[in-house]
Amino acid sequence: MIELTIDGRAFHVPPGVSVMDAARANGIDIPHLCYHPELSTPGGCRLCLVEVEGRADPVPSCQLPCAEGMAVRTQSEQLSAMRREIIDLFVSDHPLDCVICDKAGACLLQKYAYEYGVSETSYDKHIARSLYQDDNPFFVRDHQYCILCGRCVRVCEEVVGASAIEIVGRGFDSHVATPFDGPMIDSSCVFCGSCVQVCPTAALMPRSRLGQGREWDLERVETICGYCGVGCQIEYALRDGRILYAQSTPGAPVNGEFLCSKGRYGWDFATHPDRLARPLIRRDVAYRLGLTDEPWELPDESPLDTGEGVIEERFVPVDWDTALHVAADGLARTVQAHGPDAVMGLSSARCTNEENYLFQKFMRAGIGTNNLDHCARL
Amino acid sequence: MKDGAMTAKTTGGPAGQIGQDERFAAVERVMARFDYQPHGLVEVLRAAQEAYGQLPRDLLVAVADKLDVPLSKVYGVATFYDMFTLDPVGETHALICTDPVCAVKGGGDVLAEACRHAGIDAPGGTSAGGRTSVRAASCLGLCDQAPAALVDGRAQVDLAPGDVPALLRGEASPARLQVRGEPRILTGPIGRLAPTDLAAHRAEGAFEALAKALGQTTPDEVIAQVKESGLTGRGGAGFPTGLKWAFARQAPGEARYVVCNFDESEPGTFKDRALMEGNPFRVLEGLILNAYAIGARTGYIFIRGEYPAATAVIERALGELYAANLLGEDILGSGFDLDLEIRRGAGAYICGEETALFEAIEGHRGHPRAKPPYPTQHGLFGQPTVVNNVETLAVIPSLIEHGGAWFRQWGTEQSVGLKLFCLSGHVKQPGVVEVPLGLTLRELVERFGGGFDGEPQAVLLGGAAGGFVGPDGLDVPLTHEALRPLDVPIGSGAVMVFNRSVDLWQVLESLAHFFVHETCGQCAPCRLGTRQMLSLIDRINLGAGSEGERDRLHRLGQTIRRACACGLGLTAANPVLTYFQHFEPEVGRPG
């Protein structure tokens, strides 16, 4: 362990940890725009500069490894003045549209402009980029708000492995682009939305939330993604009970900041009219059991046919207890009459690993058959 | 590639939609030379730009595929370097310098006349039918013959608007080497011996130091002599050379590399070009000694993209050295192997910064890396690397021949040895001057520059990254210790003299343009701050500038200087800050 002091407090950290990470782990927030805990730290925003005893010039804490005996100051009059100057420069290239911006309340630049009291730039306003790209169903790219922190480029390369985007051009004229500035769909993008997740400003925004409300208007619900066994944690942002967009939560144990395209964008089924909201029992079975008064005969054509009104005609909604009872009863009778190998179990990739484990245990130990498979094999 | 840094691949993927013609074959040959490794990207794109006069989209797709580099990265590299264009350049492509020295000598008029002559609205355009394209260029390293231009690789100088038709045909005055000084140790043979006549140079003692080192001096003793000499880097940063070599020798690594930094792009600097075009063997001998001292088996010479003439000289010189077993395997029977390779830049001042230079050699955008780790620990391809300036290397053979102490007969305790200065602007005989450190600017100009041309108003020392001194600085000795209180560096050795006819705010504006154009853009204070510096200077030049704006500019300069990652940001505000210090000292002072 290495011992160092940050703002006069002594800390013990393992070797290799940056001053930024050590400070954050101990509740000291050092201003940052380009740093992201899951990504490499090229150190471009320079907001995280700190003073280190014995060094003449300030050092970016996101790139500074903790060292034995190091004494770091994250706050001083000089640092505040410098950070204020840097924010002033950022704002000279960024429209302060906060009153009409969907990201207001969650934008990091706004946060620091507030904290350092920068209401508008003291320089001429030179907005380097003006491109607005609305070329895919999932997110929009509004370059005027881009601060070139590079997080999107790094997440796409380092975490997703897609390398769909890159900082192109040079200097003041740089911007984030797909090859030849073409539409996202022509790039190697897999539409995971990770770039949108890590963008600190309104430059990358979920299309579905545009104009739908601001941070403080949204309700947030945490849940587990229903798509696969990985079990990523998802946070839905809702307004009036409608999902506006999905994002991951940084502390999620399984997935951290990341989600795949299904989890992030495939939630419109939640309120789809075709969605099954209750267990259903086939009408002929329900009639036999006295759960409905209307008889019905299984037709010859495919029972999977799902035309208009077909579900209502062929099925009867019941509560969970009834549904489970009917299923258990049917299984038991079949096993009694024909032996355990007369049934088979097929489990789902949408269930968690734990649920799949229990299911095979049930089939093998409970029913007594090895007739077992899983949809992910198909 | 002879080193083991990368594993070999034998062939790339399919070529995509690009036509399989002679032009593609030229690009393919370069890819093959790099075993289709991604690090060849900048050289591959240079070959493509030369073959096609542009970087066609399908070609970039094919290159990405064959080198197995994401297309987004290829696009990022293709848009980073000035010499790469996605649209076709003209059959005749003219780069006309508009940096400070050319600007005060009428470069702007030449540029305007070239556009008019070619029928182009503004610089950057291409004439109808694609005949001619004209660009404003950053300093071309021909400042002693300003105004200067590069047309299809041909350097032409001393231009006046009337020369434009000849210029565009490549028939205006060709560039020459102008070297003076006393003593002429580093530059001795320039103008006297054919640059690549190896026998003639050996007859005057070239490569005797190498033979001596390989025969009877251990690498540690070579380093000891370099340390003993007190030599410090001539590329601008002034780090002690022997110490740098010792660090790299001690650092653990699978391979070690030496790099000769010949990216010379600092405005007002042209000494490295003189050495390489006129006396390349001395520099190469220094580089070979450097490799021997630190145990490198591979070395690179990174040449500024806009120096095609020097590139040709070095190519010939390397051929001579391989033929004479001064390079390659078992050099002079000593058991020491070394390969030297040329890498050309593609138009980016920032790639002179040593870590950005590594990025360029590795096939990336020229973004400087964070330091530490320093190059001597973790440099090119992640291995211990020594980067030295051309002039630094040119000193080395003499240190081995005469012993390190020999170098201390010149200069002062803290500023040792001989130094090349680049005299340009308002002096009667501009050119490269080799002198001991410690002369004053006035002595330099009067003894070796034919005297001042008009009454000197200011000297910009060290180039765009350097600083201004006023007339009272003319009698300060050119040593680190004497210049420190003036806050100006010797830097690259650029000495740009401006007489009273020059509006220094116009010079500041031109320097601000330079930095806006050349910042890599990685750091926000540099990317945005250089742009706002230009904006404030523009306002002041338009007469709209209040005292408040001068103070604002001063404060901005201090922020950029302290908040940025690399030497470019560190120095971008130097001209402005030293201007205020020496010409308007009341600015930025409280009360």
Ligand SMILES: Cc1cc2nc3c(=O)[nH]c(=O)nc-3n(C[C@H](O)[C@H](O)[C@H](O)COP(=O)(O)O)c2cc1C
């Ligand atoms: C923006 C920038 C441009 C530079 N350009 C050059 C150059 O063209 N040639 C050079 O030798 N050094 C250049 N340097 C300095 C190099 O980073 C490095 O310090 C030098 O090559 C080391 O060699 P030396 O110790 O022999 O001077 C530049 C530095 C910066 C920050």
Ligand code: SF4
């Ligand atoms: S959506 Fe995912 S794959 Fe597409 S650019 Fe963003 S991070 Fe890369």
Ligand code: SF4
């Ligand atoms: S789009 Fe967002 S994440 Fe990407 S560089 Fe711009 S501000 Fe940063």
Ligand code: SF4
């Ligand atoms: S200081 Fe400027 S040139 Fe250097 S890395 Fe930062 S942005 Fe690039």
Ligand code: FES
């Ligand atoms: S957070 Fe460290 S430089 Fe941006």
Ligand code: FES
């Ligand atoms: S060549 Fe024009 S300023 Fe150097």
